[in-house]
């Protein structure tokens with residue numbers, strides 16, 4: 001019978017017209033990122049010894065680590081920077097790090113408007129890392145819970161800066177941990 005296909009199409013159209021909208025107004029509104037998302041790299045200062053193994057493992061030379069010796073034999077991390085402009089996300093730095101200080105994972109703010117903002121110093125990296133922890137029950141991407149002092153530090157920082165990380169961000173939906 002002629003017209004069956006047309007009718008089927010109209011049924012789909014009318015159903016879609018009365019259903020809730022599936023799209024969101026990105027970038028003003030974002031959905032929660034799964035804690036299992038492996039979209040980028042996260043660097044956790046508190047886990048990092050400054051050993052530079054990650055920098056040596058990186059084939060692209062994206063990672064810069066500059067240290068100075070402390071009196072107790074540890075290293076003071078003067079600089080820790082990742083140039084995401086040239087990173088190919090191979091994950092070799094993640095595999096090389098003996099302390100899981102650099103892990104695969106990310107938050108929505110990885111998406112940027114300006115290319116040069118993909119160069120992240122240790123402060124920018126820490127901001128992203130803390131944001132990831134705050135949104136994911138203070139759990140690192142590999143599943144371990146952050147130490148108490150880091151949880152307290154993030155809580156203090158949030159009280160001082162209660163506004164969302166990125167301008168216009170309004171996360172919709174519940175956490176997708178699991």
Ligand code: SF4
Pocket residue numbers: 041057058059060061062063082086087088089090091092093094
């Ligand atoms: S993911 Fe690969 S290219 Fe990017 S910083 Fe790590 S080792 Fe370098």
Ligand code: SF4
Pocket residue numbers: 047048049050051052053054055065096097098099100101102
């Ligand atoms: S991220 Fe890991 S490999 Fe890189 S300097 Fe820190 S502890 Fe060493």
